[in-house]
Amino acid sequence: MIKVLVVDDSALMRRVVGGVLRDAGFEVETAKDGMEALERVHAFAPDVVTLDVQMPRMDGLACLDRIMLERPCPVVMLSSLTTEGAETTLDALELGAVDFLAKPDGAVSLSVDTFGPRLAEVVASAAKTRVRRAHRLLERLREKRPPRRAAEPLPRPVVRRAAPSGGGGLVLIGVSTGGPPALDTVLSSLPEDFPWPILVAQHMPATFTGSFAARLNGLCALPVVEVVKPTRIEGGVYIARGDADMIVSRRAEGLVALPAPSSAEHRWHPSVDRLVSSAMDHVAPSEMIGVLMTGMGNDGAAAMTALRAAGGLTIAESEETAVVWGMPGELVRAGGADHVEPLDSISARLMQLVGS
Structure with missing residues (x-):
């Protein structure tokens, strides 16, 4: 018991x-x-x-x-x-x-x-x-961060980089239990000139994702924003709003990240499966990298397995570092992981894959 x-x-x-x-x-x-x-x-x-x-x-x-x-x-x-x-x-x-x-x-x-x-x-x-x-x-x-400072970061300019179909691609990250410190480790290790936009679905309530995005923005070289309205995907990190889903769409100005009401077809939100599937509707799989990290359940495993089968690349966090080897474990068991990496090696693998 x-x-x-x-x-x-x-x-x-x-x-x-x-x-x-x-x-x-x-x-x-x-x-x-x-x-x-x-x-x-x-x-x-x-x-x-x-x-x-x-x-x-x-x-x-x-x-x-x-x-x-x-x-x-x-x-x-x-x-x-x-x-x-x-x-x-x-x-x-x-x-x-x-x-x-x-x-x-x-x-x-x-x-x-x-x-x-x-x-x-x-x-x-x-x-x-x-x-x-x-x-x-x-x-x-x-010592690392005075209390509450990360909740009110100084404005940071958006770093404009080539969007997919213009010489770049998309990184799609899914994470749940144990995710905030894991994302801190991965995202804060990426340089300011990391060339591909990063979209993140972290299972979390809506009242937390704004503070979480602001905190990451204060820690990372890349700009980090919470997606609360249609947002053009240009560069940096885009955090899905909690208790909802984030989908990728294409408009006249290019790719956009959209907040969407949570889908009843998916158990966890923001849904990793829905994010990846929507991106595959608008971006060539060969221009995408899926990353599935610590979390209970199986959200993201099916969509990232499909992404790999269609020509995309995928990374699963290894069992040795995942707080819960549920989501990444399901990806590995489904044969959907190109690379299985400990947490501290994921950022280096991403930079290698995008040629950064």
């Missing part, structure tokens, strides 16, 4: 989260703040911790930092759907949390029917993840 420690300063949330998990067959204990959580982590030895972000005495980030140093285990952050909550959650993912889930808002009792099954799924998946002892300590995170 999977053991879960539920940490939240709200007695109601401890009761709701704990009840959902017990009903799903998990063994559950609770803690009311970060200090008590550290005691229970050692005594209870949980397989997974769900951790509130805002708590008295010791907040979620400080508690997570200590957990990853003293007894590393999978941690799922429970976050409010606010800009501040999104920023703190992204910090938590950099510190070692494997996933996050937005807390129910409004009448909690009315949200349990949708929140409960998703919570149980995320916790069960987290229990299977690979966790390493803290590699990004809180002090290092604060």
Whole structure:
């Protein structure tokens, strides 16, 4: 039986989260703040911790930092759907949390029917993840970037480069659980003159993708934008808006990335399969590279397998570095991966493939 420690300063949330998990067959204990959580982590030895972000005495980030140093285990952050909550959650993912889930808002009792099954799924998946002892300590995170600065970056000019069919191509990246720090690693390693535009589908709520794109924009040499309206694809990195899909289309001015309502045909959003399939309708497969990285499920595996069969190139993150080898593993098992690379080698492989 999977053991879960539920940490939240709200007695109601401890009761709701704990009840959902017990009903799903998990063994559950609770803690009311970060200090008590550290005691229970050692005594209870949980397989997974769900951790509130805002708590008295010791907040979620400080508690997570200590957990990853003293007894590393999978941690799922429970976050409010606010800009501040999104920023703190992204910090938590950099510190070692494997996933996050937005807390129910409004009448909690009315949200349990949708929140409960998703919570149980995320916790069960987290229990299977690979966790390493803290590699990004809180002090290092604060030295790297002053708090909240990445949410309000200085305006950066769009670097104009040749679009597909004009001497370049497209890189399409799909990622889910464990994705934000993985994308940080890959995208921040690419040079400012990387010649192909990059479109990213990261499974994430809409309230998080704006902060995520702004943060990446502050870390990467390439300009990074969230696609919230029809946007001409010229260069840099384009992040799909959360809780929706991003599709590629062609207009008189050239290729554009479009936000689209999430399709009921696809389980995860922004959908990697839909992004890749739409791009194949407008760009020659030989001018595309698909990259599938850490994440549970199989989103992107079918479309990228089809892309490879049609003449495109594909990269799957290797099992040794993926937090969850679900999506990239499905691509490999389907015979759809040209290259299987550890996370730290993906950017180098991309530069080799595009001749950068």
